[in-house]
Amino acid sequence: HSVRKLNFGAGPAQLPYELLENVKDEFLNYHGAGANIMELSHRSSTFAKVIQDAEQDIREILSIPESYAVLFLQGGATAQFSAIPLHFLNLKPSQTADYLVTGYWSEKAAKEAEKFGKVNWVVPKGSKYQGVPAEASWKLSADPSYFYYCANETIHGIEVDDIPAIIPKDVPIVCDMSSNFLTRPFDITKFSVVFASAQKNFGISGVVLVIIRKDLVEKNTNKSIPLILEYKIQIDNGSMYNTPPTFAIYIASKMFAWIKQQGGLKAINEGADKKSSLVYQTIEQSNGFYVNFVEKKYRSRTNIPFRIVTNGVPDEKLETLFIKEAIQSNMIELKGHRAVGGIRVSLYNGISVKEATQLVNFMRTFQTNNS
Numbered sequence: 154h155s156v157r158k159l160n161f162g163a164g165p166a167q168l169p170y171e172l173l174e175n176v177k178d179e180f181l182n183y184h185g186a187g188a189n190i191m192e193l194s195h196r197s198s199t200f201a202k203v204i205q206d207a208e209q210d211i212r213e214i215l216s217i218p219e220s221y222a223v224l225f226l227q228g229g230a231t232a233q234f235s236a237i238p239l240h241f242l243n244l245k246p247s248q249t250a251d252y253l254v255t256g257y258w259s260e261k262a263a264k265e266a267e268k269f270g271k272v273n274w275v276v277p278k279g280s281k282y283q284g285v286p287a288e289a290s291w292k293l294s295a296d297p298s299y300f301y302y303c304a305n306e307t308i309h310g311i312e313v314d315d316i317p318a319i320i321p322k323d324v325p326i327v328c329d330m331s332s333n334f335l336t337r338p339f340d341i342t343k344f345s346v347v348f349a350s351a352q353k354n355f356g357i358s359g360v361v362l363v364i365i366r367k368d369l370v371e372k373n374t375n376k377s378i379p380l381i382l383e384y385k386i387q388i389d390n391g392s393m394y395n396t397p398p399t400f401a402i403y404i405a406s407k408m409f410a411w412i413k414q415q416g417g418l419k420a421i422n423e424g425a426d427k428k429s430s431l432v433y434q435t436i437e438q439s440n441g442f443y444v445n446f447v448e449k450k451y452r453s454r455t456n457i458p459f460r461i462v463t464n465g466v467p468d469e470k471l472e473t474l475f476i477k478e479a480i481q482s483n484m485i486e487l488k489g490h491r492a493v494g495g496i497r498v499s500l501y502n503g504i505s506v507k508e509a510t511q512l513v514n515f516m517r518t519f520q521t522n523n524s
């Protein structure tokens with residue numbers, strides 16, 4: 154695919170080539186409609202089928218029971234930072250939510266929730282975000298309205314594989330899975346709310362998927378929630394209270410079908426293991442040339458930040474050269490987030506094992522030439 158570059162960006166991310174080809178085929182005339190799907194009414198039977206298929210596929214991929222609603226909403230994951238406390242902060246008499254802050258995105262969510270009520274920071278503020286403090290040091294509330302955490306911190310490269318065992322079984326769990334959603338299987342019935350923006354692992358920006366326990370939505374007593382953020386209204390209207398992001402939902406439906414074709418989350422999970430192991434092995438075998446600062450247990454499989462180190466300190470000049478030479482080798486979007494600097498490799502579902510191999514080959518050659 155000679156015109157295409159290899160995109161390791163943190164999102165919006167690269168999509169599978171065959172999916173783009175398929176979208177191109179349907180671009181002027183979607184299934185004989187004589188229009189692109191983005192030009193058709195969201196009330197048309199053509200679009201109704203797209204969103205129904207999308208919901209059916211994601212329910213199948215994750216075995217989502219009927220007791221959960223699947224919503225395709227707007228405002229990104231960021232809108233959920235507000236919608237969640239607005240609905241659930243006062244669910245219990247404690248009127249407090251527990252937030253496990255492990256990086257930039259959970260910190261943002263906790264600060265947003267503080268606008269609406271009491272937030273208990275489970276681990277002390279001001280951490281360097283290089284892992285997750287030991288559970289023994291956590292300060293949990295007696296009976297919190299919910300427990301919130303981010304399964305994968307996109308900027309700091311910290312992933313929490315599973316629900317922390319320390320959380321009592323009856324506490325509703327809310328999870329931001331934006332950057333590792335659909336990279337591994339998980340049991341949705343252990344969660345009350347899971348949300349994820351599409352532009353990393355299942356499509357393009359414009360849509361955020363929210364999977365939510367219907368009974369919890371019924372328990373909401375806050376009458377002052379802005380219309381557009383209200384779960385009940387969106388559930389009652391099949392995510393179409395107002396005009397939904399039709400093209401983004403169409404792309405998500407194609408990604409769900411693609412994931413099924415790959416062999417579902419089992420196969421995707423194996424691929425994610427392979428891709429991330431390639432990069433982490435290259436870092437580990439570099440004799441300290443490449444350094445990732447995250448505690449091993451919490452290393453992210455989808456976002457791998459690292460520094461290039463010479464004489465014990467990060468070498469910004471060499472990092473700039475790395476990014477420049479990567480571009481010359483057709484690999485783009487490798488610059489780390491400004492909050493942490495250095496390099497960041499994102500390995501979402503649109504990146505293949507072969508492409509990750511191409512990157513580590515480049516990393517090895519770069520090290521040989523510059524040390």
Ligand code: PMP
Pocket residue numbers: 164228229230231232258303305306307308329330331332350
């Ligand atoms: N949470 C996480 C973990 C993210 O990575 C991002 C985006 N990078 C967001 C939330 C915010 O998502 P959005 O830009 O779609 O609002």
